[in-house]
Amino acid sequence: MKKVIEGSHAVSHAVALAKVKVISAYPITPQTHIVEMLAELVASGELDARYIRVESEHSAMAAVIGSASAGVRSFTASSSHGLALMHEMLHWTAGARLPIVMAEVNRALGAPWNIWADQTDSLAQRDTGWLQFYCEDVQEVLDSIILAYRLAEQISLPVMVVFDAFFLSHTYEQVDVPEQAQVDSFLPPWQPADFLDPLNPRAFNQMASPEFYMEFRYKIQQAMEQALEIYPQIDAEFNAMFGRSYPLVELCPAIAGETAPLALVTSGSMTGTARVTQRELRAQGILFDLIKVRSFRPFPTQQIRDLLGNYSKVAVIDRNISLGSGGIFANEIAGALSSMEQRPTVYPFVAGLGGRDVTQTSITEMIQRALGSTPPEDILWSGLKA
Amino acid sequence: MSPLNFKGAADMPAFSRSADTMEWNHTGNWRFLRPRYLDKDAPCSEACPAAEDIPLIELLAARGDIAGAWQRIREENPFPAICGRVCFHPCEKACNRGEYDDPVGINSLERHIADSARRQKLTPLQPKVAETGQRVAVIGAGPGGLTAAWQLRRLGHSVELFDARQEPGGMLRYAIPTYRLPTDVLNWEIGLILEQGVRFHPGRVLGGNLGWDELSQFSAVFIATGAWTPNPLGISGEQLADDGLKFLEEVREGRTPQVSGPVAVIGGGNTAMDVARTLLRLGAEPTIYYRRRLEDLPALAEEVKEVSEEGIAICPLLSPHQISGTAGDLQLSLLPMQVLDDPDESSGRARVGTADKPAELRQVTTVYAAIGFNDSPGLPVGTTEPLGTWLRRLKTDEAPETTILLGGDLVNTNRTVITAIASGKAAAIAIDAALKKQIISEQLNAAQIGGKGAISLNRLQGGDRSERQRHVVGFAELNTIYFRYAGRTERPGLTLKERQTSFDEVQMRISTAMAMAEAERCFRCGLCDQCDNCYLFCPDMSVIREKDGEGRHINFDYCKGCGVCVVECPRNAMLLEEEPR
Numbered sequence: 001m002k003k004v005i006e007g008s009h010a011v012s013h014a015v016a017l018a019k020v021k022v023i024s025a026y027p028i029t030p031q032t033h034i035v036e037m038l039a040e041l042v043a044s045g046e047l048d049a050r051y052i053r054v055e056s057e058h059s060a061m062a063a064v065i066g067s068a069s070a071g072v073r074s075f076t077a078s079s080s081h082g083l084a085l086m087h088e089m090l091h092w093t094a095g096a097r098l099p100i101v102m103a104e105v106n107r108a109l110g111a112p113w114n115i116w117a118d119q120t121d122s123l124a125q126r127d128t129g130w131l132q133f134y135c136e137d138v139q140e141v142l143d144s145i146i147l148a149y150r151l152a153e154q155i156s157l158p159v160m161v162v163f164d165a166f167f168l169s170h171t172y173e174q175v176d177v178p179e180q181a182q183v184d185s186f187l188p189p190w191q192p193a194d195f196l197d198p199l200n201p202r203a204f205n206q207m208a209s210p211e212f213y214m215e216f217r218y219k220i221q222q223a224m225e226q227a228l229e230i231y232p233q234i235d236a237e238f239n240a241m242f243g244r245s246y247p248l249v250e251l252c253p254a255i256a257g258e259t260a261p262l263a264l265v266t267s268g269s270m271t272g273t274a275r276v277t278q279r280e281l282r283a284q285g286i287l288f289d290l291i292k293v294r295s296f297r298p299f300p301t302q303q304i305r306d307l308l309g310n311y312s313k314v315a316v317i318d319r320n321i322s323l324g325s326g327g328i329f330a331n332e333i334a335g336a337l338s339s340m341e342q343r344p345t346v347y348p349f350v351a352g353l354g355g356r357d358v359t360q361t362s363i364t365e366m367i368q369r370a371l372g373s374t375p376p377e378d379i380l381w382s383g384l385k386a
Numbered sequence: 387m388s389p390l391n392f393k394g395a396a397d398m399p400a401f402s403r404s405a406d407t408m409e410w411n412h413t414g415n416w417r418f419l420r421p422r423y424l425d426k427d428a429p430c431s432e433a434c435p436a437a438e439d440i441p442l443i444e445l446l447a448a449r450g451d452i453a454g455a456w457q458r459i460r461e462e463n464p465f466p467a468i469c470g471r472v473c474f475h476p477c478e479k480a481c482n483r484g485e486y487d488d489p490v491g492i493n494s495l496e497r498h499i500a501d502s503a504r505r506q507k508l509t510p511l512q513p514k515v516a517e518t519g520q521r522v523a524v525i526g527a528g529p530g531g532l533t534a535a536w537q538l539r540r541l542g543h544s545v546e547l548f549d550a551r552q553e554p555g556g557m558l559r560y561a562i563p564t565y566r567l568p569t570d571v572l573n574w575e576i577g578l579i580l581e582q583g584v585r586f587h588p589g590r591v592l593g594g595n596l597g598w599d600e601l602s603q604f605s606a607v608f609i610a611t612g613a614w615t616p617n618p619l620g621i622s623g624e625q626l627a628d629d630g631l632k633f634l635e636e637v638r639e640g641r642t643p644q645v646s647g648p649v650a651v652i653g654g655g656n657t658a659m660d661v662a663r664t665l666l667r668l669g670a671e672p673t674i675y676y677r678r679r680l681e682d683l684p685a686l687a688e689e690v691k692e693v694s695e696e697g698i699a700i701c702p703l704l705s706p707h708q709i710s711g712t713a714g715d716l717q718l719s720l721l722p723m724q725v726l727d728d729p730d731e732s733s734g735r736a737r738v739g740t741a742d743k744p745a746e747l748r749q750v751t752t753v754y755a756a757i758g759f760n761d762s763p764g765l766p767v768g769t770t771e772p773l774g775t776w777l778r779r780l781k782t783d784e785a786p787e788t789t790i791l792l793g794g795d796l797v798n799t800n801r802t803v804i805t806a807i808a809s810g811k812a813a814a815i816a817i818d819a820a821l822k823k824q825i826i827s828e829q830l831n832a833a834q835i836g837g838k839g840a841i842s843l844n845r846l847q848g849g850d851r852s853e854r855q856r857h858v859v860g861f862a863e864l865n866t867i868y869f870r871y872a873g874r875t876e877r878p879g880l881t882l883k884e885r886q887t888s889f890d891e892v893q894m895r896i897s898t899a900m901a902m903a904e905a906e907r908c909f910r911c912g913l914c915d916q917c918d919n920c921y922l923f924c925p926d927m928s929v930i931r932e933k934d935g936e937g938r939h940i941n942f943d944y945c946k947g948c949g950v951c952v953v954e955c956p957r958n959a960m961l962l963e964e965e966p967r
Contacts, residue, residue: 097400156400194403203404203411215395216402222395 002176007138007168008033010175011077011103011161014145016047017183018101020075022067024052024060028082029115030165031105035077057082061089061100068098069204071195073149076100079165080107080121087125090158094129094220096205099152099159099190101145102130106268106319107165108354116355117164119268119320123296123328125160129220131227132296133246134267135163138173143244146178146187150234153190155223162296164319165355167269178242186241224298231295248295249303254278260287262370263308263344265316267293267329270358274317277363288315288367293329301336308333309340315347315370317358317382326350326379345375351382358382413926417947417965421920421940424961425854426912430492432836432858433480435776435808436463439844439851440477440492444908445915447499447901456503457511459496461844463807464536464579465529467504467571470497471893472562473804474686482911485861488874490908491896498901504574512582515542520821523548523604524813525592526762528556529803530610530794532576533810534817535584537843541818545583546604548590550762554580556612557795558803560635561657563664564889566689593764598784606817609780610794610809613801615760619652623709626716627652630661630756637664645670650718650748652676652706653756654683659690661754662698667889670751672698677705677723682735692892696885703738707745709753718748761796774830775839776809777816789820812841859912859958866909868919868956875904914959920951 005013011034015023023042025035041047052063057078064074078086083104093100108118122132133148135141141163148159163169196204208216231248239245252275254260266274271292278290291307293300308314314337318327325331330348337343347370352358362383369380392398430440438459446455459466473493481489520543524531527549535545553559554576558567580586590596592611601607616629630651636643646669651662654676662672674693676683680702683690693700708719724741768782770792778797780790793809795801812830819829833846836858845851878894879885885892896904914937921929921938928945931938940951952960 095401194399194401201407201409203408204401206402206404206408208402212392212398212402215392215398218395219398219400223400 001179002174004172005138005175005177006033006170006172007141007163008105008170009037010138010142011145012037012041013177014142015075016041017178017180018073018075018146018149018187019184019189020047020049021072022050022052022064022074023076024054024063024067024074025076025078026054026057026060026082028057028079030107030169031077031079031082031103033169034103034105038075057085058089061086061093064100065089065093065096065098068093068100069096069196071190071192071197073153073190074098074100075102077103077105079105080109080115083121083125084109087128090125090128090130092205093158095216097156097220097223099149099156101148101152102158102160103141103145104132104160104162105165105169106162114354115165117167117269117319117352118354119162119318119328120322122160122162123320123322126297126328129157130297131157131159131224133159133161133294134296135161135168135294136269136271136292138168138171139175139244140246141168142175142177143238143242143246146183147234147238147246149190150187150238151227151231153192154230154234155227157220157223157227162268164269176242176244182241186238228295228298228300246294248300249307250292250294251307252278252290252292254282254287254289259310260289261311262288262313262315262367263291263311264288264363264367264370265291265293265308265314265329265333267296268319270317270319270352270363273358273360274363277360277367280360281364281367286367286371288371296329296332299332299336304333304336305340308337308344309342311344313347313370314344315349315366317349317351317363317366319352319358321350321353321379347376347380348378349380349382356383412943414928414942414945417942417945419947419949419962420942420965421945421947421949421952422961422963423914423938423959425914425959426857426859427835427854428911428913429480429482429836429858429860430477430490430911431842432838432840433476434840435476435804436469436811437833437835437840437842437845438462438477438496439842441908441910441913443499444490444492444495444905445910445913447495448905448908450902452499452502452506453508455499456508459499460510461849462811462842463804464510464533465575465803465807466496467500467575468529468558468567469804469807470494470500471567471571471891472558474802476804482859482861482864482909483907486866486869486909487871491875491877491904494875494877494896495901495904498896498898500575501895502898504571510578510582513540515540517544518542518821520544520605521546521603522817523601523607524610525549525590525596525601525607526556526610526612526794527551527554527586528610528612528794528806529558530612530806530810530813531556531608532579533807534608534610534793534813535810536579536582537811537814538817539582539584541814543605543818543821546585546587548587548592548596550589550591550594550611552588554586554588560638561631561660563634563637563660565663565667565885565892566660568891591764592762593766598766598782602785602788604788605821606789606791607785608791608793608810608813608817609765610792610796610806610813611762611764613759613795614762616755617758617760619706619755619757621706621708626709626711626713627753627755630657630754631759633661633754634664637668642668645752647671647751648673648749650675650750650753651756652753653758654678654685654700655756655758656685656689657759658754658756659685659693661756663693663696665754666696666698666886673748674698674700675704675706675720676700676702678738679703679725679736692885695882697882703741704746705738705740706753714751716750716753718750718753720746720748722746765792765796773816773826774812774841776805776812776841789817791816808839808841811843815841815843815846854912855961857912863958864909864911865954865956865958868917868954869909872903872907874907875900910957912958915957917956919954919956920960923950923954925950
């Protein structure tokens with residue numbers, strides 16, 4: 001059913017549709033609306049779940065680690081400082097192979113205080129073993145939660161569904177909210193092989209000596225790689241049922257069947273702006289192909305090589321920064337391309353930090369800089385008031 | 387599959403887990419600290435001279451076990467219905483809850499428990515003890531003497547109870563008006579004592595028709611004849627004033643004197659307050675004159691409040707100077723007083739002296755003096771020495787071989803019902819010890835709860851209170867995060883109109899629901915009330931509940947001694963100790 005709903009509430013609807021049994025979260029702007037609505041659904045009885053109140057995000061994650069260990073579908077949500085506080089538990093979740101799904105609203109970290117969109121909070125968690133999917137619009141946010149449970153439970157790893165503060169979390173869009181029966185059919189109840197069971201007591205997550213630890217890490221990496229393999233099938237199934245598809249990396253050419261002189265790589269909500277910019281510049285005869293990276297973990301290295309290897313120039317816009325290095329997506333992409341003999345020149349733009357708008361004008365300016373003759377620097381600041 | 391057989395990642399589970407139960411792994415052997423359930427003493431019990439086990443009493447009351455609560459009080463104090471009405475309840479002043487919101491209404495709960503027991507026609511448990519064959523004389527059937535008689539009977543001794551008056555009760559019967567202590571309540575609780583085989587001998591006056599030729603036949607004698615001798619006013623015309631205590635006694639005996647018009651009551655203690663309130667109810671217009679300030683009044687704050695509510699004026703800083711005139715037509719001259727700079731060293735109160743102002747004259751029909759009372763007459767000549775907090779030991783040539791103890795108002799500087807009860811209990815313990823050739827002071831010490839003189843028979847006799855740690859739990863030792871603010875239940879009372887015209891009891895009872903809610907407010911400092919915080923918090927599931935739901939123990943196979951249970955215990959009923967090596 002089509003509804004005009006807020007991005008945060010799209011998550012809440014999806015969590016209810018996924019028949020999550022345990023929710024634990026600690027409020028933080030701009031995430032709060034998500035769990036606020038879930039709390040209401042639980043309180044009213046519309047959602048048959050336990051809502052566990054906690055005193056911190058660290059405890060929220062600990063709580064869902066507990067519930068997921070006991071074998072029930074579990075959800076949490078956080079943002080920025082809250083996510084940072086969860087950090088230790090994020091590692092644990094993946095190591096314990098728990099398919100928890102979290103909604104992560106990208107918000108800048110302080111100091112100074114800033115509540116607006118910035119991807120550095122989630123990207124700082126890249127090594128924790130969580131899958132990370134970055135969403136472009138509210139519909140994708142809703143669908144990604146459902147897709148995330150399906151994938152997570154299949155590979156036994158946790159998934160973060162990531163989207164921009166306010167641009168998505170607080171924006172109302174028309175969304176097709178799927179029917180419960182269809183979701184039930186796409187996402188059957190989770191039936192874990194191992195769960196905490198008083199009738200069959202066993203110790204979970206015991207110490208693994210140097211003899212075994214590395215193999216456990218290897219198995220997580222294998223699961224990440226498995227995710228890349230099986231996701232297209234899951235996405236195809238989803239598409240067949242709901243008529244929407246979300247590839248891990250999406251190519252949107254300026255002219256179908258042709259390769260433009262420049263590929264622009266985006267993630268998150270700025271992709272929508274880039275789509276409009278692409279159409280308008282094409283009318284002026286300026287061509288660039290758009291590459292939307294949805295999956296940051298697992299990083300679709302081979303697809304990136306396949307899609308970007310043919311270009312002479314690749315511009316990457318990062319709404320994030322690894323301080324002391326540069327844009328994080330650009331780094332990953334440059335790394336993926338580095339083993340290729342013929343590889344494009346990467347133009348690593350850093351833009352829109354702390355919620356500053358990435359507009360058609362600023363994207364146009366970045367396109368023109370990349371198409372120009374000036375060779376790129378390690379960081380190309382966009383819109384910086386230097 | 388055992389880890390020993392893993393050849394590589396393919397053989398391994400997705401995450402590390404045991405192949406089977408790990409119960410064989412006794413992680414408790416990592417422990418170097420060890421939790422222990424150990425109940426402690428509460429400050430209310432310490433402050434109660436009779437050492438009532440208040441936390442446990444409130445716990446039983448909160449659970450609706452009125453009979454249990456009542457028997458528990460009676461172990462230490464046979465007068466809960468009386469004390470629930472007239473006690474000055476030092477327990478409430480010491481209540482840790484007072485530092486949180488308001489003290490628990492221990493006094494009104496005590497009355498509720500006793501009144502409910504009476505309605506349910508409960509009878510006291512009588513421990514099975516062998517009769518010792520020892521005869522003890524108790525002289526004075528006030529709260530001290532009656533308590534001694536009750537506890538001595540429970541210890542198996544034969545008791546003869548003597549009193550100068552016709553009925554037992556002492557001050558309870560003859561000095562406290564019925565609007566504070568109804569006669570039926572008094573008769574019920576005294577009856578429960580006499581029914582235990584205490585023989586009462588009325589009209590026997592020590593030093594009169596009760597002499598030492600008779601008393602020296604007893605193995606021990608406890609004298610608690612009280613303080614009935616009025617202090618003189620020491621002023622001109624003193625013979626024109628009447629004795630306030632005698633007036634109260636006459637009213638209780640039904641020989642109510644005719645009173646009318648303005649009447650002066652001199653004094654600031656409970657007797658002065660009771661004289662004035664009785665006068666009001668008899669239709670006179672009493673005014674209380676007190677030589678110090680209002681804040682120095684020795685009367686109970688509650689009673690001063692009720693006096694003011696009833697419209698009786700208390701005029702401070704006025705000292706009687708002279709009485710003149712004829713009976714029924716008196717002039718009372720009062721000297722205005724002022725506060726002197728240096729406080730009274732002995733009492734700590736402000737000292738007062740005459741102000742440089744003219745005397746004030748009052749035209750009154752009667753003057754009642756109630757400025758304190760002295761020992762009743764009839765004590766034998768001899769020497770005394772203190773014995774514990776509540777007693778003096780008397781040596782007299784009249785009966786050199788007999789253990790003779792003095793108690794009650796003869797000994798206590800704070801002359802109240804509950805201190806008299808403490809005296810009576812101490813006397814029973816001391817006499818029992820003397821008859822068993824034990825060292826009296828050792829027995830009194832062994833019975834102590836806290837450091838304020840409270841003594842417990844339960845503790846002395848090896849009851850459950852003897853297993854508690856001798857430590858009084860302070861407010862700072864509680865984990866108050868688990869308590870909620872809750873308003874204190876106040877007793878309802880008669881309307882002013884009803885109070886001014888009748889001797890009906892002023893303070894009314896609280897309902898069972900109110901009582902249970904009030905009992906639930908008790909923190910139960912130092913006493914495990916099965917709240918299960920330890921059980922809920924134990925990360926090793928090593929707190930094991932007993933099958934009957936009462937009590938729990940630690941499974942030391944898995945307890946790592948983290949101490950969470952001890953920290954999260956709201957009421958300090960646990961202890962963390964070093965693991966013995």
